[in-house]
Amino acid sequence: MHAVTSQHEPPPAQLRRNLFASMALIRAFETRVAELYRDGDIPGFVHTSLGQEAVAAGVGLALRDEDYLATTHRGHGHCLAKGVDVDGMMGELFARVTGLCRGTGGSMHIADPSHGVIGANAIVGASLPLAVGAGLSSKLLHQDRVAVAFFGEGAVNQGSFHESVNLAAIWDLPVIFVCENNIYAEFTDSRAMTRVPCVADRAAAYGIEAHTLDGNDADVVYAATAAAAERCRAGEGPILLEAETYRWHGHYEGDAQPYKPDDESLAWRDRDPLTIAEARLVHDDTATAEELAAVRADAGARVDAAVEAARAADVPAHEEAFQHVFSR
């Protein structure tokens, strides 16, 4: 792993508790989704973000509700942390009318513009230009909104990364490029796909500031994002944050991950973002172990309720297939 630094103030106590709660919700959601998918309850492709909860929570909580967020095939956590409704998300995964997209989108395409989420994207690298456009809107409409593009380290090799970061740079747009470097892109160790040790180093080509962060420490991610958002709102242009983290599960649910060395997986499991947060919260008396266990239990119950609601909901009627092809 690359040297990691954080030059920012840690977040205050309540916020740290909220970060934990957000991670707990994502953990519960993704754990449950993995089971549901295994059991054939959810159709399509599913990519979970287990192990990466700190990035989602740290970024999501540092943003305002009206800030924009464009995400990827691995976007459940990002949406949850941004405040998107759990029932709406679960309903969407179940392809029910209660889903945020009424069943037309699915896991890879969850969107909720009412919370600034302008879409999850199944095209690697496509989130970046969209976020640049959202940043352009914010700037030209004088809206003080920040736009975040999430993407993986694999997406950095797409031309759209290059073009988008450069555009945001020359136009001084309020865009935060958040690269979740979980080392793998599908079955490929991304370190073999570049000669450069970390993604943040590649930002130099665009003349923008970039930081490599411990992506399993929500406090660190939060602080860096909050600082970046402030910069953006001050009109100082884009910034790139590389969050080093790890994908616990396979690329998609069902992938047995033969390509990962065991010791690597184990070492990262030891760096569970929830455990890290938990230990620190308890250690500095911000919360008790019991309180945190209750938070986890609440999250589980919340997700259970969402699953029940989704199961009970209707599937879309035949005619819905033909709606919304065009707006009127």
Next chain:
Amino acid sequence: MHAVTSQHEPPPAQLRRNLFASMALIRAFETRVAELYRDGDIPGFVHTSLGQEAVAAGVGLALRDEDYLATTHRGHGHCLAKGVDVDGMMGELFARVTGLCRGTGGSMHIADPSHGVIGANAIVGASLPLAVGAGLSSKLLHQDRVAVAFFGEGAVNQGSFHESVNLAAIWDLPVIFVCENNIYAEFTDSRAMTRVPCVADRAAAYGIEAHTLDGNDADVVYAATAAAAERCRAGEGPILLEAETYRWHGHYEGDAQPYKPDDESLAWRDRDPLTIAEARLVHDDTATAEELAAVRADAGARVDAAVEAARAADVPAHEEAFQHVFSR
């Protein structure tokens, strides 16, 4: 302009005379082509490389006949320096059957695989992946050939630049990326389209060696290319050369260039690559002024002959339109 260094040995005397002859041929060709286009003798779009002769000559003469070269809409000089036949080129610009492509390609699409030229390209940035592929062939077929991709500084903002340089880097391919930085992309000052002062700096994102060169000094370009080709043949992977130069004419013939400051144009005219070479050749007694004048006159005569031959040649017959859509 950016600081320019050359750490290579200057080329020997005969080679320097050849570099001058190559530049003289390009100068004569492009000057004549500009006139012919103005007079309506050549159809389509024409982009000349007047002022940039030293890059073409320096690169072209440092390569072997079998080395590959992929070029751009502004590629006449590159082809000439690589040894492509003047009659075939002029015939192509006139859309005659004597043209290298029998009139199907034209100025933007001159190609001559028999000299390694795998095509001029009217899509900005498209030369790079093609050269990467040629480098891949050379490597896998153990051919010891080098592949050169020419492109402008404007093309650096295309995703294909990013993807191609990275591919060549991770696969250690024998590819020389030659960026002709003539400051402008069409009517746009490219310095406004990046925050980074020079293209060579952007190569750091791929972990490859890069040099910024005085692109109006053919000796410098030659030496750098020869060294790069040697590296490539030794299996040490790709390299990027940024040749700083200037486009004397408009983006296309006919463009009045209102966007260029007069003093800038004048300053670069003072740095005429032929004059630079001439002065040095005469100064160190490698050639006399008379000899060099004769070289220029010969070049002019060669081009005149090509024009006459092209004028006299047939246009392709109707049926030729339908040939070569597929190979058999």
Next chain:
Amino acid sequence: MSSVAEPQTTTRYIDALAQGMRTAMQEDERVVLLGIDVGAGGGIFTVTRGLHEEFGSERVIDTPISEMGYVGAGVGAAMTGLRPIVEIMFMDFVGVCLDPILNQAAKLGYMTAGALQIPIVFRTQTGAGRSAGAQHSQSLEAWFAHVPGLKVVMPATVTDAHDLLVAAVRDPNPVVFIENRRLYGMRGQAGEDPLPLGQARVARSGDEVTVVTWGQSLRECLSAADESSASLEVIDLRSLVPLDMETVIASVRRTGRLLVVHEAVQDFGAGGEIAARVADELFDELRTPVRRIGTPSVPMPFSPELERTLLPGAAAIAAAGEALLAEG
């Protein structure tokens, strides 16, 4: 729009386009222009000349040569409150920026069950016949018409250049707006009264053969109507999506004969759709088979002679009309 010479005091197609953008920008502040050299340079074909001065660099935005990035940013901006007009300089360049059109703009409205609206106009131009070569001559409207969620508009007259452009900007959906550069200098009546998209126009009445066309081929069809001994009714479709089949069917019901003409390659072109629909719906009423005239399946050659060989012209259209009449 007839082939009779127009008075020189009327407007040029190119000015009507500029006026269309001006109208749209005046009536809605959220309309912005993005593209390569659309700003200070006024556009490579001078289409946007004057708009930068009038509306400033916040609304008329020069981009780097990063089509994937800026077209995608346009889509992101359209989702978040702007109404961008994004220029893709040549239609052939969609090869480097298709994803934002195909997978983002066309689908995100549907995939979010209407939560996202994407009011964007992709302005581009096509047009063979001036030796621009195979990479600068393609008419690909059929591709876009085949993608659910995109509207596809091709103005064939000066009036429509203005009116359809304004209508496209007012439309809340993504519109691919395809100009033809061979029409840029054409003079005609200035438009002012935009209709909603999707209404074909009987450009010339006749009663023996219906000729359906769009874009620059309209001129050829009108000339053919002048020349032909058959009485041709010429219909300008104006848009492929929405497709006004009613006007077509009504005409063919009267004439009993149909010829579909387009500049695009005939094989698997949009003409097949029109032909198939009419041959189906009017099976019992057609006097003769539906015929199509398009470019043969050949990349467009540079040679002016070969290009003329391939492009559908007035004489061939007139002859085809007469042949149909002779058939039955």
Next chain:
Amino acid sequence: MSSVAEPQTTTRYIDALAQGMRTAMQEDERVVLLGIDVGAGGGIFTVTRGLHEEFGSERVIDTPISEMGYVGAGVGAAMTGLRPIVEIMFMDFVGVCLDPILNQAAKLGYMTAGALQIPIVFRTQTGAGRSAGAQHSQSLEAWFAHVPGLKVVMPATVTDAHDLLVAAVRDPNPVVFIENRRLYGMRGQAGEDPLPLGQARVARSGDEVTVVTWGQSLRECLSAADESSASLEVIDLRSLVPLDMETVIASVRRTGRLLVVHEAVQDFGAGGEIAARVADELFDELRTPVRRIGTPSVPMPFSPELERTLLPGAAAIAAAGEALLAEG
């Protein structure tokens, strides 16, 4: 290939594809594979499993997520002596890598009057019906068939998966080779005897209605033939370019009725071309109008129920056949 259960000892479509690549790689050293995770990972659908072990990493090459770069490099490699098979993981991803196919591979042979040959296979797959969402479900074969210079092949049987792939690699031209992932598990007769491209196959004889189809729709058509009270003659086109109209015409001449079926969107799809040609050529012989069945103009929704609503299935095909018979 009929809908009757096949013995489990026969080969799967996916293995036939692998065997096709193996055959091609064994018979010609210049054949190499390029794509995301095609190597050590064996392909996201396991299509290339085993090939990396067998042929090594010089011939089975894992790429970064840089489609524009590696597809373009494949084209460059094809021009310079290799015969690459380049995988584009989902057909939808052509949005990020179309230029090398559209503007390079399809045109450079023609534009060089045959001096360059480009023997490359673009392997890709499509196939809706498994809730992959709108960005992972598109069938865009009509696009490629509309581009002169590309061959377009769609194997519908296990035998053809092998044979057409080998034939595609042997062909000296660029071939877009479109698999359907819903066929991957299908069992059938292993192929071994490649025919040249361009020969349609009567998959099932009948004498009342000709049904022309390709790709996975063949299965639906064969089931429809089983179910339908009309006698359907089912023709598998196998390739759109070259297009074997003779087989189609011969059949329709006998039956007097034609139904064209494809999974792609019906509007402006390839079915229009077939329908238009037959309606023209057999104007006097058709008993009923030519009908088409494709997907309605809607982005493919995630919901399994909505997806089923849209995709052409055996029941609808059987009914359409019967309706034609009832009509005349």
